[in-house]
Amino acid sequence: MSDRVIRVLIAKPGLDGHDRGAKVMAHALKDAGMEVIYSGLHQTVPAIVKMAVQEDVDVIGLSIMSGAHIPISKKVMDLIKEEGLDRVIVVVGGVIPAKDIHVLKGIGVAGVFPGGTPFEESVNFIKENVPSRS
Amino acid sequence: MGVARYIKDDKDRIEDVILQSGIHIKPLYTPEDLKEVGFNYTKDLGNSGEYPFTRGIHKLGYRSREWTTRQYTGFGTPEDTNQRFKLMISQGQTGLNVAFDLPTQMGYDSDDPMVEGEVGRVGMAIDSLRDFEIAFKDIALDRIGAGLTINAVASIMLAMYQAVAEKFGFSKQAISATPQNDILKEIVGRGAWIFPVEPAVRLIGDVIEYSIKEMPRTNPVSVAGYHIREAGATPVQEIAYAIQIANAYIDNVLERGHAIDEFVARFSFNLDVFGNLWEQVAKFRAARKLWAKNIKEKYGAKNDKSMFLRGIFGGGGGGLTKEQPENNIVRSAYYALAAALSGAQTTALCSYDEAYTIPTPHAALISLRTLQLLMDEVGLRDTVDPLAGSYFIETLTKQMEAKIVEEMAKIDKMGGMVKAISTGSIQKEVARQAYEFEKGVQRSELIKIGVNKYTGGEQGEVELHEYSDTSAIEQIKSLKEVRRTRNGKEVASSLKALEKAARNEENVMPYLVDCCKAYATVGEMTSVFRNIFGEFVEPSIF
Numbered sequence: 139m140s141d142r143v144i145r146v147l148i149a150k151p152g153l154d155g156h157d158r159g160a161k162v163m164a165h166a167l168k169d170a171g172m173e174v175i176y177s178g179l180h181q182t183v184p185a186i187v188k189m190a191v192q193e194d195v196d197v198i199g200l201s202i203m204s205g206a207h208i209p210i211s212k213k214v215m216d217l218i219k220e221e222g223l224d225r226v227i228v229v230v231g232g233v234i235p236a237k238d239i240h241v242l243k244g245i246g247v248a249g250v251f252p253g254g255t256p257f258e259e260s261v262n263f264i265k266e267n268v269p270s271r272s
Numbered sequence: 273m274g275v276a277r278y279i280k281d282d283k284d285r286i287e288d289v290i291l292q293s294g295i296h297i298k299p300l301y302t303p304e305d306l307k308e309v310g311f312n313y314t315k316d317l318g319n320s321g322e323y324p325f326t327r328g329i330h331k332l333g334y335r336s337r338e339w340t341t342r343q344y345t346g347f348g349t350p351e352d353t354n355q356r357f358k359l360m361i362s363q364g365q366t367g368l369n370v371a372f373d374l375p376t377q378m379g380y381d382s383d384d385p386m387v388e389g390e391v392g393r394v395g396m397a398i399d400s401l402r403d404f405e406i407a408f409k410d411i412a413l414d415r416i417g418a419g420l421t422i423n424a425v426a427s428i429m430l431a432m433y434q435a436v437a438e439k440f441g442f443s444k445q446a447i448s449a450t451p452q453n454d455i456l457k458e459i460v461g462r463g464a465w466i467f468p469v470e471p472a473v474r475l476i477g478d479v480i481e482y483s484i485k486e487m488p489r490t491n492p493v494s495v496a497g498y499h500i501r502e503a504g505a506t507p508v509q510e511i512a513y514a515i516q517i518a519n520a521y522i523d524n525v526l527e528r529g530h531a532i533d534e535f536v537a538r539f540s541f542n543l544d545v546f547g548n549l550w551e552q553v554a555k556f557r558a559a560r561k562l563w564a565k566n567i568k569e570k571y572g573a574k575n576d577k578s579m580f581l582r583g584i585f586g587g588g589g590g591g592l593t594k595e596q597p598e599n600n601i602v603r604s605a606y607y608a609l610a611a612a613l614s615g616a617q618t619t620a621l622c623s624y625d626e627a628y629t630i631p632t633p634h635a636a637l638i639s640l641r642t643l644q645l646l647m648d649e650v651g652l653r654d655t656v657d658p659l660a661g662s663y664f665i666e667t668l669t670k671q672m673e674a675k676i677v678e679e680m681a682k683i684d685k686m687g688g689m690v691k692a693i694s695t696g697s698i699q700k701e702v703a704r705q706a707y708e709f710e711k712g713v714q715r716s717e718l719i720k721i722g723v724n725k726y727t728g729g730e731q732g733e734v735e736l737h738e739y740s741d742t743s744a745i746e747q748i749k750s751l752k753e754v755r756r757t758r759n760g761k762e763v764a765s766s767l768k769a770l771e772k773a774a775r776n777e778e779n780v781m782p783y784l785v786d787c788c789k790a791y792a793t794v795g796e797m798t799s800v801f802r803n804i805f806g807e808f809v810e811p812s813i814f
Contacts, residue, residue, distance in 0.1 A: 153374035153390055155463015158503050161703040162710045164814055178810040179463045180378070182386070204374060205629075205739055209389040235628060235736060254594065254723060256714055 144268050145195040149177040149186040151202065151210045159231060159253055160201035166257040167199075172264070183213040190218075190226055196268045202232040208241055215246040225269050229260070275547045275591075275709075277717055291551045292709075293508040295671050301663035309670040316561070316670065320656040323568070326561040326669070328615040329580040333656035338647045339611075340618040342419055342584060343639055346371030346396040347630045348743040349750075350406035353396040357411060359633055365640055368411075369419040369584075369620055371395035372429070377464040379425045379798025382747045391744035394630070395421075398429070399751045400758075400791045404436040413437050417448035419494065419584070424466040426453035427475050428797050431784035434487065448489040450540060453479050456517045456689060457496045459808070460698050461503030466798065469694050471805035475780070477524035482781035484535040491540040493521055494584070501544035502590045504706025507551055508672065511559045512679035513698065514541060515566055516689040522571065536567060537577040545607040545614075546588025553659055554668040556585060556614035561669075562676055585616035587639075592627045596722035598732040600624035605642050612652040613659055619643055630737040696811030703813060751793065758791040766790045771800045 148164045150157055157179060164174045175193050177186055190198050198218075202210055211230055218226060227248040234242070234252040242250050248267055251260045276297075279288040289297040298305070318324060321331030330336055343360060345368065346353045357368055372395040375387035381399050382391045391397050396407060408418075413436075422429045430451045437447045455472040458465045465472065476493060483492035497505075497514030505513060518539060525535055543559070545552055564579035573579060587607035592600040604621040611619045621639040623631035631639070646652045659665045686692040693699070712718035719725050770783040787797050 150463075153378045153380075153387065153464075154394075155458065155465070157463055158461075158703075158706050161813075162504075162707050165703065165707040166710075168814070174814060176812075176814050178812075179465075204390060205393050206389040233628065252594070257711075 142271055144172045144197065144264060145175070145193060146172050146197040146199055146264065147175045147177060147186070147190050147193055147195040148199045148201065149181055149189070150179050151181050151183055151186055151200055151214070152204055152206055153180060154202070154204040155179050156203045157201065159203070160199075163199060163201070163231060163260070167261065167264070170257070170261040183210065183217055186214065187217045187221060187223070190223065191221065196226060197264055198226055198228045200228065200230045200232075202230065202234075205233065207232060207234055208238060208245075211242055211247050212245050225271070227264075227267055227269075229264065231255070231260070275718055276551070277712070278719075291548055292506045293551060293672060293675055294506075295551070295668065295675070297550070297668075301667055303663060305663050305667045309667050311666050311670060316666070317660060323576065323579065324561040324564040325579060325581070326557050327657040327660055329560070329582065329617075331656075333615060334612075334647065334653040335656070338653060339616055339643070340367045340417070341365050341640055341643045342367035342369040342618050342620045343623075343631075343636055344369045344371050344421065344620055345636070346373075347394070347737070348392040348396060348740075349747050350396055350398065350403040352392075352743065354407050354409055354411075356633065356636070357407070360636065360640065361411070361416065363637055363640055364644060367417045367419065367618065370407075370421060372420075372422050373397045374464070376794055377422055377424065379428070379466055379794055379802070381793050381795030382744065382751050384795055391747055393739050397743070397747045398432070399747070399793045399795070400754045401432055401435050401439070401788050402750065402754045402791065404432050405439065408436055408440070413440060413442045414446040417450060419450040419452070421452050423452050423455050423458045423462075424464055424472065425794065425798055426451040427479050427780060428784055428788070428794055430479055430483070430487075430490070430492075431781060432788040434785055435788040444487050445489065447487070448491070449487070450491040450494050451479060452496060452542065453493045454496045454517065454542075456520060456693055457499050457514075459693050460513065460702060461499040461505075462496075465808050467801060467805040468808045469690060471801070472808070473520065473524055473690065474777070475801075476521055477528065478779045478781055480521065480525050480535060480538075481528055481530065482779055484530070484538060486781075491538050491582075493518075494540045494542045495521070496542040498542045498544040498586060498588070500702060501546065502588060504702045504704075504709060506705060507547050507555045508675040508679050509701070509705070510544060511555060511562070512676045512683065513689070514543065515559075515563060515676075516680060516683045518563075519566070519570070520689045526571075532567065532571040532573045533575040533578050536571070536573065537575065537580065539582075541581060541583035543583055543585050544588045545585050545611045546591040549606065549610050550665065550668055551672070552610040553614050554665060554672045556616075557657075557665075557669045558673040558676055560615075562673060582617050584618035584620060585611040585614060586619060587611070587621035589622040589626060592622055592624070593720060593722050594627045595727065596729075596732055597624050597627065597734045599722055600627070601638055601642070604639065608642055608646055609650075609652075612646045615657060625734045628734050628736060632735050632737060634735075694811065696813045699811070700813040754791055754793070762790040763787075763792050763796070767792055767796060767800055770797065771804070774800060774804050
């Protein structure tokens with residue numbers, strides 16, 4: 139870990155507008171000393187990845203409540219690879235059934251934090267898994 | 273219900289109870305408390321059916337009519353949803369509450385590249401009148417009212433509902449729809465907004481204005497404090513914001529030259545039952561009184577009916593847990609009890625599996641039976657406002673009233689609700705409350721059974737409603753068929769007329785009805801508005 143403040147993009151992909159969880163996480167990560175950028179609602183995957191590049195973030199946190207977490211996460215992972223953003227880790231939160239967690243990890247999502255996950259767990263995970271930068 | 277803070281000593285004796293609204297509950301209430309809050313029966317309550325309607329808007333309450341049950345229903349294709357509607361009606365459900373998928377709520381057709389993976393997922397997919405013909409087939413639209421849970425494009429959906437009713441032989445005067453049609457709460461709490469605030473509020477006004485002239489049984493707006501509460505607001509804020517949002521719509525219709533008594537009696541509310549039982553009951557009673565006062569004193573209404581707070585008080589989804597899901601059946605039963613003790617006209621519950629999935633028929637029927645049980649077995653129809661006169665409830669109702677008034681004054685100070693929402697002030701406050709609540713749960717200061725207390729034991733199983741691509745594929749096929757077989761000229765000319773009306777600030781509703789009858793699609797009609805109005809840009813709140 140370097141001393142650089144971790145930068146996180148909290149993103150709401152797709153059409154779903156339930157952003158309570160996204161905003162709560164934004165608050166929690168800020169309180170844990172991270173810099174948080176919130177994408178706002180109704181973002182497309184290319185727009186999210188573009189924002190991640192522009193904001194030079196270490197983490198993309200996707201908040202998905204609609205049930206479409208697998209196809210959306212897959213698109214994000216594909217585009218990240220295409221853009222060569224290998225140092226950015228992707229985490230997913232929202233309404234995620236337990237059986238889908240390994241599917242998400244299988245496509246390259248680093249961590250999955252369904253609603254109700256203690257803040258500490260997500261915060262520590264991010265701190266431990268963000269690659270250090272020189 | 274796990275949303276009050278309990279201060280205890282080391283022997284688990286409760287020293288203080290602090291409600292989410294900030295009110296402290298005492299261990300004992302006596303006539304002294306009523307004196308202290310200045311309680312006056314005639315002024316504060318009156319009998320049921322009498323101003324200020326604290327005890328209920330109808331003299332005989334549930335004796336004259338039991339509540340309407342309206343489970344939120346819709347998924348997949350219109351065929352799938354039509355079958356579920358019929359199942360629920362055959363089991364005694366007395367109203368419909370239609371769930372649309374996100375593409376429909378956001379004004380996109382099912383084959384739009386923006387909506388891949390979302391068609392039919394969280395509600396049913398509607399592209400054109402053809403879909404409504406299937407969804408409402410064999411349903412007596414003159415007897416069963418339908419709530420249309422849609423906001424940004426509520427105008428389109430109400431027009432389509434009129435079109436389908438007329439096609440089935442029901443006049444627009446005979447049908448009763450309740451389009452949610454509350455865009456300001458979408459911006460605060462639910463996120464299905466499209467257009468900037470000003471034109472979005474104008475569309476809300478168009479629906480209200482059209483309904484009062486053409487669809488007298490329709491409730492053209494259901495002001496939804498529910499979603500604001502679910503997004504994090506306290507019970508006090510829920511009511512204060514809902515009343516202030518309703519006032520913004522009233523102002524829009526008044527500006528068009530209509531008198532308050534011409535239209536406001538058709539307003540309805542959608543409020544949340546989630547929280548401490550006593551706080552909920554006091555909230556609803558205070559809300560009825562404050563709405564009546566608001567309409568009478570601020571707007572000078574003369575007609576009693578204009579002052580009625582009518583509403584669906586629905587069990588809050590936010591209170592349910594993924595953990596030990598069967599507990600949600602019991603939780604929801606208590607929410608329903610709170611709604612009945614508060615005199616809800618209409619009600620619905622989230623089903624026990626809804627923290628995970630679209631409810632199975634089994635889960636949806638348990639919710640319906642829970643509501644029916646209260647009316648038929650438990651005794652909630654016996655007498656009006658049964659908790660009235662309790663030293664505790666009356667004190668709490670007065671305290672809630674004072675807090676709501678205080679919160680409403682904050683909005684006035686910000687320049688009204690439209691302004692407070694445009695700048696993001698309300699969204700910021702709601703997000704802050706949501707964070708405080710979540711911290712409270714994580715620190716076990718707010719108790720949730722199965723989440724931070726009694727977490728062991730059997731977790732129980734939930735049967736997942738699996739989303740299938742087949743529905744989307746079928747829906748897109750059917751949409752293409754509609755586009756191929758409709759009269760293209762008629763579609764083009766009706767859309768052109770709609771565009772002209774939208775630009776000239778005419779009421780768009782009659783033009784939308786024509787578009788729907790020509791089988792113009794939801795995406796085509798919304799595009800007309802998108803091109804003229806543009807899209808809302810969220811104010812930054814972080």
